Amino acid sequence: xxxxxxxKTESAxxxxxxxxxxxxxxxxxxxxxxxxxVEVKLDGNESPFHLPSDVASQxxxxxxxxxxxxYPDPEALAVRDIISRTSHFPLDGILLGNGSDExxxxxxxxxxxxxxxxxxxxxxxxxxxxxxxxxxxxxxESPLDGAFDIDFNPFLDIIEREDPDLIFLASPNxxxxxxxxxEKIGSVISRSRxxxxxxxxxxDFSGQTFLPDVKEHENLIILRTLSKVGxxxxxxxxxxxxxxxxxxxxxxxxxxxINSLTQATAGVVLENHEFVNENIQLIVRERDRVYKAxxxxxxxxxxxSDANFILFKVGDADALFGGLIDRGVLIRNFNxxxxxxxxxxxxxxxxxxxxxxxxxxSEILAP
Ligand SMILES: *Cc1c(COP(=O)(O)O)cnc(C)c1O
Numbered sequence: 361x362x363x364x365x366x367x368k369t370e371s372a373x374x375x376x377x378x379x380x381x382x383x384x385x386x387x388x389x390x391x392x393x394x395x396x397x398v399e400v401k402l403d404g405n406e407s408p409f410h411l412p413s414d415v416a417s418q419x420x421x422x423x424x425x426x427x428x429x430x431y432p433d434p435e436a437l438a439v440r441d442i443i444s445r446t447s448h449f450p451l452d453g454i455l456l457g458n459g460s461d462e463x464x465x466x467x468x469x470x471x472x473x474x475x476x477x478x479x480x481x482x483x484x485x486x487x488x489x490x491x492x493x494x495x496x497x498x499x500x501e502s503p504l505d506g507a508f509d510i511d512f513n514p515f516l517d518i519i520e521r522e523d524p525d526l527i528f529l530a531s532p533n534x535x536x537x538x539x540x541x542x543e544k545i546g547s548v549i550s551r552s553r554x555x556x557x558x559x560x561x562x563x564d565f566s567g568q569t570f571l572p573d574v575k576e577h578e579n580l581i582i583l584r585t586l587s588k589v590g591x592x593x594x595x596x597x598x599x600x601x602x603x604x605x606x607x608x609x610x611x612x613x614x615x616x617x618i619n620s621l622t623q624a625t626a627g628v629v630l631e632n633h634e635f636v637n638e639n640i641q642l643i644v645r646e647r648d649r650v651y652k653a654x655x656x657x658x659x660x661x662x663x664x665s666d667a668n669f670i671l672f673k674v675g676d677a678d679a680l681f682g683g684l685i686d687r688g689v690l691i692r693n694f695n696x697x698x699x700x701x702x703x704x705x706x707x708x709x710x711x712x713x714x715x716x717x718x719x720x721x722s723e724i725l726a727p
Pocket of ligand 1: 458
């Protein structure tokens with residue numbers, strides 16, 4: 361009894377403190393990653409492939425040489441240098457983040473924290489809105505069109521009317537999977553007076569990239585990440601932009617944001633990337649196979665994908681989600697009122713994992 365009373369006092373006090381939390385934050389819900397112990401994990405858009413053993417032993421060697429008693433290189437120069445060489449992009453225009461999530465935060469802090477505005481098409485990656493709200497920016501949303509492409513005229517109207525400081529275009533978009541039309545992205549870049557960020561987290565699977573366009577457009581910034589092509593655990597995001605902008609964004613970066621174990625590992629995997637490309641090609645072939653199989657199933661509506669995952673709609677997403685969990689398969693359930701009602705997202709895994717997913721779905725949906 362006494363214990364229970366103590367808890368009550370504590371929660372009454374903490375609720376007073378909670379009232380000091382900024383209103384925008386209280387209304388937010390945390391980026392949720394539910395934990396399930398399953399054999400087939402197809403919910404996080406990660407790569408299913410482990411490091412090849414020869415690369416793994418090089419990583420081991422590099423890690424054992426790290427002086428963990430010392431701070432990492434604050435500029436992560438060796439890693440940025442490899443990225444600059446392989447992308448043919450000027451070193452001073454390249455910044456690294458603890459995942460591209462951190463770079464999204466740095467961009468918002470630099471260009472619109474406190475009073476500025478962000479424009480995003482929706483539905484899209486939730487961290488744009490969450491971080492924008494957390495940093496006090498006004499988040500303007502423009503619904504995607506029927507094909508999940510940018511709804512051009514309303515989108516341009518908002519640009520004209522509101523002159524947003526920052527526009528985030530994830531192409532391929534998450535969770536819808538499609539790239540936006542190249543012409544529309546191009547027009548948004550040239551019609552916007554603010555910064556346009558093209559988030560290319562999945563561009564390895566689509567082949568579409570606006571990286572060369574940074575040369576012509578000073579307001580264009582590209583985000584990439586190692587997370588979706590095999591290295592989600594490293595937490596390494598890459599920003600490409602004009603040097604004069606990168607210099608400003610770099611001022612809000614925490615010192616030592618890329619830890620030394622990540623720097624050492626990234627150095628090895630970026631120098632040995634043939635296996636990464638092979639894995640990407642395999643995922644693309646599997647994506648097309650899973651897409652065909654899902655599309656052929658009664659009661660499933662699929663949306664075309666240029667990424668390493670597929671969005672699809674069923675009659676009862678919650679029931680399918682539960683049935684899949686019972687069969688050891690975890691995917692992402694996006695069921696909520698609106699455009700994503702009864703929509704689910706499956707990450708492409710190994711051929712074997714994809715087969716297990718497909719046969720579980722057809723078993724659950726069988727009449
Ligand atoms: C996964 C994802 C990210 C975040 O990637 P990290 O580098 O792991 O932080 C950014 N943008 C989009 C669109 C994503 O899907």
